[in-house]
Amino acid sequence: MSVGWLRACALVMLGLFSVSALAKDKTAIVIGGGLSGLTAAYELQNKGWQVTLLEARSSLGGRSGMATSEWIGNDKTQPVLNQYVSTFKLSTTPAPEFVRTPSYLIDGEYFSAADLATKQPATAEALKRFEKTRDDLARSIDDPQNPIASSTLQALDQINVSNWLDKQNLPATARQLINQDIRTHYDEPSRLSMLYYAQQSRVYRGVSDRDLRASRLVGGSPVLAQAFVKQLKTIKTDSPVSAIIQDKDGVTVKVGSVGYQADYVVLAVPLRALNKIQMTPALDAQHLAAIKGTNYGWRDQIMLKFKTPVWETKARMTGEIYSNTGLGMLWIEPALKGGANVVINLSGDNARVMQAFGDKQMADQVLIRLHAFYPQARGSFTGYEIRRYSTDPSTGGAYLAFGPGQISKFWRLWERPIQRVAFAGEHTDTLYPGTLEGALRTGKRAASQVEDLAAGKSFEPAKAATAAAAGAVAAKKGNFFSNLFGGSADEKKPEPVKAPEPAVAPAPTPAPAPAAAPAPVEPPKPAAPVKAEPAKKAPAKAPAKPAAKTETKKAPAKAPVKKAETAKKPAVKPATETVTKAQ
Numbered sequence: 001m002s003v004g005w006l007r008a009c010a011l012v013m014l015g016l017f018s019v020s021a022l023a024k025d026k027t028a029i030v031i032g033g034g035l036s037g038l039t040a041a042y043e044l045q046n047k048g049w050q051v052t053l054l055e056a057r058s059s060l061g062g063r064s065g066m067a068t069s070e071w072i073g074n075d076k077t078q079p080v081l082n083q084y085v086s087t088f089k090l091s092t093t094p095a096p097e098f099v100r101t102p103s104y105l106i107d108g109e110y111f112s113a114a115d116l117a118t119k120q121p122a123t124a125e126a127l128k129r130f131e132k133t134r135d136d137l138a139r140s141i142d143d144p145q146n147p148i149a150s151s152t153l154q155a156l157d158q159i160n161v162s163n164w165l166d167k168q169n170l171p172a173t174a175r176q177l178i179n180q181d182i183r184t185h186y187d188e189p190s191r192l193s194m195l196y197y198a199q200q201s202r203v204y205r206g207v208s209d210r211d212l213r214a215s216r217l218v219g220g221s222p223v224l225a226q227a228f229v230k231q232l233k234t235i236k237t238d239s240p241v242s243a244i245i246q247d248k249d250g251v252t253v254k255v256g257s258v259g260y261q262a263d264y265v266v267l268a269v270p271l272r273a274l275n276k277i278q279m280t281p282a283l284d285a286q287h288l289a290a291i292k293g294t295n296y297g298w299r300d301q302i303m304l305k306f307k308t309p310v311w312e313t314k315a316r317m318t319g320e321i322y323s324n325t326g327l328g329m330l331w332i333e334p335a336l337k338g339g340a341n342v343v344i345n346l347s348g349d350n351a352r353v354m355q356a357f358g359d360k361q362m363a364d365q366v367l368i369r370l371h372a373f374y375p376q377a378r379g380s381f382t383g384y385e386i387r388r389y390s391t392d393p394s395t396g397g398a399y400l401a402f403g404p405g406q407i408s409k410f411w412r413l414w415e416r417p418i419q420r421v422a423f424a425g426e427h428t429d430t431l432y433p434g435t436l437e438g439a440l441r442t443g444k445r446a447a448s449q450v451e452d453l454a455a456g457k458s459f460e461p462a463k464a465a466t467a468a469a470a471g472a473v474a475a476k477k478g479n480f481f482s483n484l485f486g487g488s489a490d491e492k493k494p495e496p497v498k499a500p501e502p503a504v505a506p507a508p509t510p511a512p513a514p515a516a517a518p519a520p521v522e523p524p525k526p527a528a529p530v531k532a533e534p535a536k537k538a539p540a541k542a543p544a545k546p547a548a549k550t551e552t553k554k555a556p557a558k559a560p561v562k563k564a565e566t567a568k569k570p571a572v573k574p575a576t577e578t579v580t581k582a583q
């Protein structure tokens with residue numbers, strides 16, 4: 001045997017050993033199959049890691065919204081999202097002009113921004129004045145990644161947005177519309193840190209609405225989730241993680257009595273869900289306080305389905321529409337499957353109080369209000385879908401929305417790994433929390449942190465921001481029905497607000513029908529009704545079909561990830577079909 005041949009054999013052997021050694025060393029578990037977890041799993045797998053993704057529910061995609069064909073920003077505003085859209089060759093179509101700017105529904109009358117300027121100049125002018133004041137404030141934040149750069153900015157974290165708005169002397173309608181905008185995108189103004197609102201305004205300063213709604217992702221965000229799912233080798237659905245145990249050699253992740261082992265973990269679940277996972281060693285006091293205390297916005301979505309677009313007779317409604325009547329942002333869906341849909345976002349305290357209603361009651365109440373404006377509504381109504389993110393135990397809120405004092409305490413806390421666990425999820429992003437972009441960015445960041453950890457890099461422990469302790473904020477109590485018809489009580493009677501609460505439904509409030517309300521509407525049985533029982537059923541706009549039936553029960557008490565059977569690649573389901581488990 002020649003020396004060259006021996007050398008070649010040796011190299012091959014070395015190569016094989018090093019590959020297998022590498023593979024042996026590079027195992028990761030991703031917990032949470034929302035877009036952040038899917039991204040982390042995809043990125044790690046692409047870098048040669050053996051990845052197992054564990055998802056509590058039977059379906060993947062997490063909070064990706066109900067809309068079946070979302071508008072997305074261009075690559076200037078959402079670069080990471082656009083990068084994946086292009087990687088997976090997903091279809092988009094340019095947004096028509098009329099959806100690219102917000103419009104308004106004031107006392108039932110539809111106004112485009114241009115209409116408002118001519119027909120309601122006082123309101124239009126007040127909105128402009130408010131935007132300028134807000135933008136000036138945002139400009140005082142040099143670096144949105146470091147918003148607590150001065151004592152003035154620290155002070156902003158101690159007040160809520162409602163208090164700040166009170167000082168702007170806005171006319172009633174303008175204030176109602178502004179409240180509606182803020183509660184739709186974040187949370188009730190009275191529960192939101194003014195610094196957080198200013199920081200987010202800084203992030204989006206100079207970004208036009210036109211850039212934010214530049215094109216349509218055909219099929220919506222579930223299509224993006226499905227594209228990731230198709231690439232992933234090992235996915236286990238119906239696998240709610242109950243415990244994570246770290247030691248010097250690795251991490252054990254428990255799903256009931258089954259244990260999975262790996263070198264590193266990406267924890268991509270919202271804070272309320274993280275609260276239910278037992279961590280060993282335990283998290284420190286600051287992390288525990290953040291889990292319990294960080295405010296999440298409330299935003300529930302109701303899709304009302306009609307045979308024909310009942311609103312067409314009065315106005316063309318589409319895109320983001322802010323109403324002064326408490327109906328929240330309206331979003332007219334394209335009639336992809338025939339008929340016409342309107343997605344109504346109930347946000348902030350309106351959504352909180354609505355938790356006292358059952359699904360049908362809630363749909364009825366909203367339909368009654370729409371019918372008041374559009375008398376064909378009841379006759380054309382065919383059914384509804386509801387998603388309640390804040391009472392869903394695997395979500396516990398719509399998205400992160402820092403309350404007063406919370407930036408000072410928890411800023412960038414989840415950006416740093418703790419030993420072998422890196423964190424992902426929209427709530428861990430500094431610039432774009434509460435968005436798809438934020439979720440995707442954090443998935444990428446967590447994947448690269450796991451690589452760094454494997455390479456021996458250590459991360460500094462998180463430090464609290466240096467602001468003063470959160471000031472006490474007192475309570476604002478709104479009457480839901482007065483809010484629903486006339487905007488929040490906070491429009492009329494500025495009162496101090498209570499400290500932001502965790503996602504707990506308020507005490508049930510009786511649901512009196514308004515005096516002039518039409519008879520309760522009996523929704524005919526829709527073809528595929530999707531009731532909001534998030535923990536049990538697949539979401540309405542079902543993400544990708546899950547992997548083959550989970551093997552959690554059969555799995556041995558210690559089921560090393562490396563030996564875990566590769567789940568079948570989940571088939572892609574149409575966005576609105578109910579997902580059933582593969583056999």
Ligand SMILES: Cc1cc2nc3c(=O)[nH]c(=O)nc-3n(C[C@H](O)[C@H](O)[C@H](O)COP(=O)(O)OP(=O)(O)OC[C@H]3O[C@@H](n4cnc5c(N)ncnc54)[C@H](O)[C@@H]3O)c2cc1C
Pocket residue numbers: 031032033034035036037054055056057060061062063064065070239240241242268269270273274277299300301389394395397398399424425426427433434435436437438439
């Ligand atoms: C009503 C609404 C409208 C929105 N509209 C937009 C929009 O127009 N544009 C935009 O960019 N963004 C929007 N967003 C935000 C966007 O949807 C989210 O930021 C994003 O989907 C969050 O992804 P994530 O991976 O961080 O979390 P999630 O999607 O919540 O994923 C977390 C996953 O973890 C799972 N999980 C929880 N606990 C466990 C456990 N113990 N074990 C295993 N798995 C667990 C959950 O089931 C879930 O699948 C909207 C959100 C809502 C609620």
